[in-house]
Amino acid sequence: MNVSQETDEFILDAISSQASDIHFCPFGDNVIVYYRIHGQRIQKQTLPLSKYQPLLSYLKFTSGMDIGEILVPQNGVSFLKQNETSYALRLSTLPIQSTESLAIRILPQRQVPKLNELFLYPNQLKHIKSWMNHRSGLILFTGPTGSGKTTTLYALLQSLLAERSVQTITLEDPIENQLKDILQVQVNEKAGIDYNAGLKAALRHDPDILMVGEIRDASTAQFAIRAAQTGHLVLSSLHAKDAFGTLSRMLEMGVTKSDLQQTLVAVASQQLLPLLHDDLGTLPHSRAAVLELLDNEHLKNAFKGFSPYEDESYSSFHRLRRKAYALGFVSKQII
Incomplete structure (x- = not known):
């Protein structure tokens, strides 16, 4: 499975879990992944840093961020479609130690509730x-x-x-x-x-x-x-x-x-x-x-x-x- 498919799996799993946000939080050699569901922050899984880095680079590239810049915070937006529903993904990076944390806000592009x-x-x-x-x-x-x-x-x-x-x-x-x-x-x-x-x-x-x-x-x-x-x-x-x-x-x-x-x-x-x-x-x-x-x-x-x-x-x-x-x-x- 390539990095594009792995990234889509992460996002789609979060969507199916009704998460509004995904947080990637690096600590040492590992990255803890959290979902925010109905306002509550829930730990989902742990990734090795070696697996997180290519995922981070891919997400930065597809959302219009500078892949080579890791010393300043960046923001970007990308889009995903699943089951006839489009989603805007609002991404934000934050430099920490030798890598970056990543937060993704998931915004369904559906009809606004009455x-x-x-x-x-x-x-x-x-x-x-x-x-x-x-x-x-x-x-x-x-x-x-x-x-x-x-x-x-x-x-x-x-x-x-x-x-x-x-x-x-x-x-x-x-x-x-x-x-x-x-x-x-x-x-x-x-x-x-x-x-x-x-x-x-x-x-x-x-x-x-x-x-x-x-x-x-x-x-x-x-x-x-x-x-x-x-x-x-x-x-x-x-x-x-x-x-x-x-x-x-x-x-x-x-x-x-x-x-x-x-x-x-x-x-x-x-x-x-x-x-x-x-x-x-x-x-x-x-x-x-x-x-x-x-x-x-x-x-x-x-x-x-x-x-x-x-x-x-x-x-x-x-x-x-x-x-x-x-x-x-x-x-x-x-x-």
């Missing part, structure tokens, strides 16, 4: 849809890696487009899924298309809504604020522990408090809960999202330094999980 299939509580769906009536400002979706932020953004945009005609443009790095009736721009700094260049081009297309794939650093945070200040509605995602902590994360990235107060419409922080069952049959997946929602008076008070968690009426993650347990959706371990 918005009402994603959330455990329908009233939260209605709440976030009401934010889309704003003509301008910034709406942030936050949570850890794998919590479904991008899927929620995609589903929200598609739900909106089904109700009214709006010119929608996304700036993504990378594009995780192909969407109908939405102009998607692949940010590619090597080709000279960074977020700022993408924004200038997007604004010439008369957009109603801009989506910035993910705020990862200070420059992207400033970019999202500037985009919101152009008089457009901007949606983006960010890694943050909870809704209240999102404000601190943005401030840590160099956004001024006054700019954030003027542009931020709302924050939705997202967690995925593993479901026991769903007698109503409304949730076809094994996990469903719950959201901490920060807007209106709670948002104003948060800027004054008052935590919403001190308000007993606020639907925090803790209260949402307790409610899910009381309704029989999740096990007691989730509380």
Whole structure:
């Protein structure tokens, strides 16, 4: 079996295991392979380093990375098709000792779920849809890696487009899924298309809504604020522990408090809960999202330094999980 076939076997096994990520972690002469399945990191097998190196080189080559460069982190994208479903593979390397670790995010290129299939509580769906009536400002979706932020953004945009005609443009790095009736721009700094260049081009297309794939650093945070200040509605995602902590994360990235107060419409922080069952049959997946929602008076008070968690009426993650347990959706371990 050649390296191409071995690589495909790895990826296809991960797909059949419903893994969202594969981690190759070198330690000494061996490489431990982990799958992330429904949010849990599970050890799958151990490879000798001698078998891992050609696999790593092949994956770097097919995803557009520099095979000869092992001293700096790299990112790449490749594609795979299996049983009529296409998968985008987002790869990332990290230099360690004399080799590199490798992480692969598996992104099925299938139809985005409907918005009402994603959330455990329908009233939260209605709440976030009401934010889309704003003509301008910034709406942030936050949570850890794998919590479904991008899927929620995609589903929200598609739900909106089904109700009214709006010119929608996304700036993504990378594009995780192909969407109908939405102009998607692949940010590619090597080709000279960074977020700022993408924004200038997007604004010439008369957009109603801009989506910035993910705020990862200070420059992207400033970019999202500037985009919101152009008089457009901007949606983006960010890694943050909870809704209240999102404000601190943005401030840590160099956004001024006054700019954030003027542009931020709302924050939705997202967690995925593993479901026991769903007698109503409304949730076809094994996990469903719950959201901490920060807007209106709670948002104003948060800027004054008052935590919403001190308000007993606020639907925090803790209260949402307790409610899910009381309704029989999740096990007691989730509380």
